[in-house]
Amino acid sequence: MATPKEECEELMSAVMPHAEELLAKHGEFFPFGATLSPSNEVILAAAHTGQEQPPSLDVIRLLEEGFRQGAAQARYKATALVYDVRVVPPKKAEKQDAIAVRLDHRDRYAVVVYFPYVLTPSGEPALDAPFATAVDAPIFAST
Numbered sequence: 001m002a003t004p005k006e007e008c009e010e011l012m013s014a015v016m017p018h019a020e021e022l023l024a025k026h027g028e029f030f031p032f033g034a035t036l037s038p039s040n041e042v043i044l045a046a047a048h049t050g051q052e053q054p055p056s057l058d059v060i061r062l063l064e065e066g067f068r069q070g071a072a073q074a075r076y077k078a079t080a081l082v083y084d085v086r087v088v089p090p091k092k093a094e095k096q097d098a099i100a101v102r103l104d105h106r107d108r109y110a111v112v113v114y115f116p117y118v119l120t121p122s123g124e125p126a127l128d129a130p131f132a133t134a135v136d137a138p139i140f141a142s143t
């Protein structure tokens with residue numbers, strides 16, 4: 001049986017190629033996510049506010065609300081929320097672009113994994129070493 005961390009890593013492995021592809025094509029991306037069902041099915045998730053260029057926070061809120069509803073109905077055992085941020089990586093002094101993957105598991109495992117990156121001259125993202133930060137588990141807090 002997989003641990004909550006292993007199940008979240010499975011979700012992260014499913015979303016990272018999509019984030020990298022979007023960065024390579026567009027140089028940025030709107031927040032998106034994925035869910036892991038009790039039967040271990042990974043499903044990508046997106047949200048639309050009705051606006052063509054919505055603020056990222058609005059998209060994140062919609063995704064979180066959908067994740068919370070699904071968690072309350074026991075449809076998910078883990079969720080991943082993926083967004084583009086600027087962070088200061090460990091041992092660095094300045095902010096850098098990063099792919100953030102917030103992972104929430106029903107067994108109260110919650111972490112944000114950051115993948116700092118730079119876009120190469122060809123537009124491909126070159127990822128630096130990831131780092132993680134433990135966070136509260138907002139998606140499964142009421143389950």
